[in-house]
Each structure stands twice: as C-alpha cells, then as structure tokens.
Amino acid sequence: MGTGKWILSLMVVISSLTATFASSWRSPYTNFDQHTNWKSQNLNHKFHDVHRSRQNIIRHTALRWEQTRVSAQSTSRLRYQGLEAGFYYSRVFYVTDNGADPSGQKDSTDALQKTINDAFAVGSSHDLDPGIPDLGGVEVHLEGGEYLISFPLQLPASGGGNVVIHGGTLRANASFPTGHYLLEMWSAAGMKRRSNRTVASLRDRSHSSVNCLKDYIASYEDITIRDMMFDANYQAGGLLIVDSIRVNVENLYMSHYATDGILIEGSNEIYVQNSYFGHFISTVTTQHEEDASGVAINIISNDNVLSNILIFSGDVGVQISGQGNLLTGIHAYNKPTDMGGIGIHLQLPGYSQTRILNSYLDGTGIVADDPAQVDISHNFFNGDAYVLLRSTRVDHSIEQVIIMFNMFAGSWRGVPIVQLNQKMGSFAFVDRTIVDQNTAYGMNLKATVARASVSGYGKKFSTDLSDRLLFPNRIQNVQYSLFIPTSNTYTRHALRSVLDNRVVVEAEYKVSGTLTVVVDQSSDILYTVGSITS
Secondary structure, three states: OOHHHHHHHHHHHHHHHHHHHHHOOOOOOOOHHHOOOHHHOOHHHHHHHHHHHHHHHHHHHHHHHHHHHHHHHHHHHOOOHHHHOOOOOOOEEEHHHHOOOOOOOOEOHHHHHHHHHHHHOOOOOOEOOOOOEEEEEEEEEOOOOEEEEOOOEEOOOOOEEEEEEEEEEEEEOOOOOOOOEEEEEOOHHHHHHOOOOOOHHHHOOOOOOOOOOOOOOOOEEEEEEEEEEEEOOOOOEEEEEEOEEOOEEEEEEEEOOOOEEEEEEEEEOOEEEEEEEEOOOOOOOOOOHHHOOOEEEEEEEEOOEEEEEEEOOOOEEEEEOOOOOEEEEEEEOOOOHHHOOEEEEEOOOEEEEEEEEOOEEEOOOEEEEOEEEEEEEOOEEEOOOOEEEEOOOOOEEEEEEEEEOOEEEOOOOOOEOEEEEOOOOOEEEEEOOEEEOOEEEOOEOOEOEEEEEEEEEEEEEEEEOOOOEOOOOOOOEEEEEEEOOOOOOOOOEEEEEOHHHEEEEEEEEEEEEEEEEEEEOOEOHHHHOOOOOO
16 A cells, blocks of 8 residues: 555544544533433533533543544645645644754754745745746645744745735844845845846845836745744844835834844735834843834835834834835834934935824834925824924925924924934925924924914014924915904005014004914915016
8 A cells, every 4th residue: 555545544544543433422512402301410520521611622622633633644745746646735834744843952954944945945836026927825824832943934936926924933043244134035036137136135225126016026925924923032133025015014023133134025915014113122121221222114116105103123124215105003112312323214315105193102203314205294293203304405495395284292492393404405495384283291382384473563563483484485376364453544665574484574654563474384385476567
C-alpha cells in the first residue's frame, strides 16, 4: 500500500473514532434538559455530571486538535502528489511542518522562507491584475508561535496575490542585516525598474519613486498580513511593501525598529489599520525618548489609507511623500516636539492632496513642507502640539490648505496653534488657504481670517490684527463698515492702509463711531473678476 493511501486510511479511522466518541458525548448545556426530573437530583450528582462533561469537552477538544494536526501534516506532505491523484488538499501552510521553532529558541529563517515559497507555488489558472496569479486565498499560518530569524523573509520575486500571512511573531536575532526588513515584498521586475537600487536606498527621497500613474506595474495584490508582532531588535525595519496594490495590513504590533516600522514605496491602495508602533515599548514619555529614532510608517506612494493607528515612541510617527493619502484615527505620542520629534510629516512639496482627519496628536505635531491641497480638520492637538507650515525653497507658495475645526490644548506658555518656518525662503503667495474655526485652551489662536471692531472719536480708526493673523504683513482682502449713529449727514471714509496687518480707515472729519473689519490673508480666484471704468 502506498504511503499516501496508508495515511488517508489512518485519517478515515481517526474520523470514525471521533464520530463514535462524539455521539456518546453530551454537552453540559443540554445535560439537564434531557432529564425531566433533574430538579430532584442530588446537587452533588449534578456537580459531578457537569464536571465529567467538562472533562469530556477537554478530551474531545484535544482529540479534535490532534486530528487537525495529523490532517495538516499529511496534507502538507501530500500537497503535490495528492493533487495528481485527484484528492482535495489544504491550502493552509503551517510553518512548523517545515521545522520552524515556535518557541523562538532556534533560528527559523529557512523553515519560514520555505513555507512562504510553498504557499506561492500552489499555482492558479486565474489572475488578479494582469500578470499577478490569483492563489485562491492560500494561508501561511504561524500557529501562534514566536520565530527567530537571521535574514529577511521575502515574498517570491515572481509575485502573486490573494494570500494571507498571519498569527505569530517574527523576531530579528543579533546578526540580522541592518538596512533590511523582517518581511520584504519586492519583486525582481521592481528591482530592474529601479536600476538595482538597494533596500536601504528606497528611503532616500533624493531619488524619485516610480510613478504610480505612469509606467507602473504591480507584482503583488490582495496580500493580507494580520495578527502579528514584528520585533526588529533595533537592527532593521519591520515590513517592506514595494510595487504592490490593495494590500491589507491589520492588527500588527511593530516594535524595536531601527529604520521604519513599515515602508511603502511605489505602491497603491495599501490599507494599514488597527495597529501599534513603537521604537521602544513604553506607555509614557521616558528619559530614553530623546534618543528614539525610526519612522513608524513611511509612505513614498499614492492613494493609501492609514486608520486607527497608535504610535507610542520613535522619532517620527508618519512620514508621507506621496499624493492622495488619507490619515484618520492616528494617535501619536512619540518623541515630543520639544525634543525634535514629529507626529506627522508631509514631505512632498507641492500638491500632496493629503487629508488628516479625526486624529490625536499628543505632544507631537504636524509638519507640512510647502503644502498644497492639504486638509487638516477635526483633530485634537494636546500638550502644546501644533501645525508647522515650512518652506523648503525660495518663493514657494501655499495653496489650497485647510486647517479648520481642530481643538488645541496647551500649558499656557503662549504657543501658537499654527506656525511658520520660512528660513529657506518666504512664502511668496498664499492662495485659497483658510485657517479658521479652531479652538484653543492654553495656546494662542492663529488664523488667516480675523474679525475686529474699535469704537471712538476721531478721523482715523485703526485696529491691529497681527497677534491673530498667521502670515506677517499680509492682508489681501478687507471688508469694513464705519457706523456713525449720531450723524445726520453722510460722512465720506476710505481704507487707507493694511501695512503690518494693521487696518486703518480714515473719515472726512472727526466723528464718533465704530469701525468693524473682516480681513482675509488668502487670495481668492474671484479677485480677478470684474472691471474698472471711468
């Protein structure tokens, strides 16, 4: 009898024994319902019946687990020859079947890599995006173990999709190569398109990323990585995603990364959600925070989503060099701003089209370089955290930036809620930008729109709005009224100056009145509409 048929016969016998055993077993939840006179039974008997039933459950569960293990092992060994024989076979690949050590005592790199390779080798007659094999939902199951690795685990360079990797911990050992990531998704085609750049060079923004909308070819699609812990042991990064689309990363715990928790480069529609990140593990700011490094999530890609992310330590929380990205539910309390930390860094000058919504920046704020089309709304900034708009070149403009409906709370040190850094050059133009309708407790409000009124007697009425307005010496639109309640005649008046954000209105002669003004520091596209005639 062949080995495959012998194992199959053994499985049938075990299944028969299990069915016979299960038919004689009664659930503790129905045990008393099967006896109409159960109320009259002795309480001790009832206790022993329940106790025996629970023991039966334990034995039954153990038997089912053993049956599952035998089945998994047999199908793993018969994975290819079973297919040829016409048998159905499992597409759940258990890493311990290839000798991985779930206790974390021995190196499991080769066993884990073999399991991943086997999973991608199942073959498929279907494709997802053209050229990406649909592997049908094949799983790499880590079985709740923690596995020591000495070299990056790599998804096969040939690519693939509809794959799940889940259920365990990856830990880098002391010899793990720096500059790499515990798990890497980077295809051979992607390496060729990037002229054989190294993994470490992917973080260098002096190189332009492969344009996701031009000459873009994905190698991985519908990859799910979930329910895992990555411990980079201060040696490397956690997860590298390159040339991928529609990847779901969920319920991860990223710790001890030296570079990035996750680096997403040249990819599209990557969802990272419900996950935790920390350069070191802590719940409060400690003396080690000043030396913390690394970026929790580093995105050099377009059209990705981060949601419900907690970042509790590290130099930078989220760093983005891409367009059309959405961040929502980010809670960052990594290295504080006072120590040089950044919660969220928008590092792509120009039209980043990034939205930061419903997030919590605690002691660490947002930095936006030469922002254009950025929406920062409905967030909570605590611990003197603020938004910094920074110029990186001379005569750059700020365009279509919205900072509205945020709450700020601070320590009454006079920290402005929005600040400018123009050391590299002044912002030459401010276009369709609004900072307004924010609230502040213990911090100074700043806005691009300001309202004020002043009452008195005289010819010149003036109000200084420099403490409230964000940009120095920049008022582009003014609306005003001069109310003179006691005059019986029409008094001529005119706007005379807006120099240094100080509005001056002069009347024809001295009057007793009230000047009310509304100013806007941003231009409006409608300002060119209209004409002047003699």
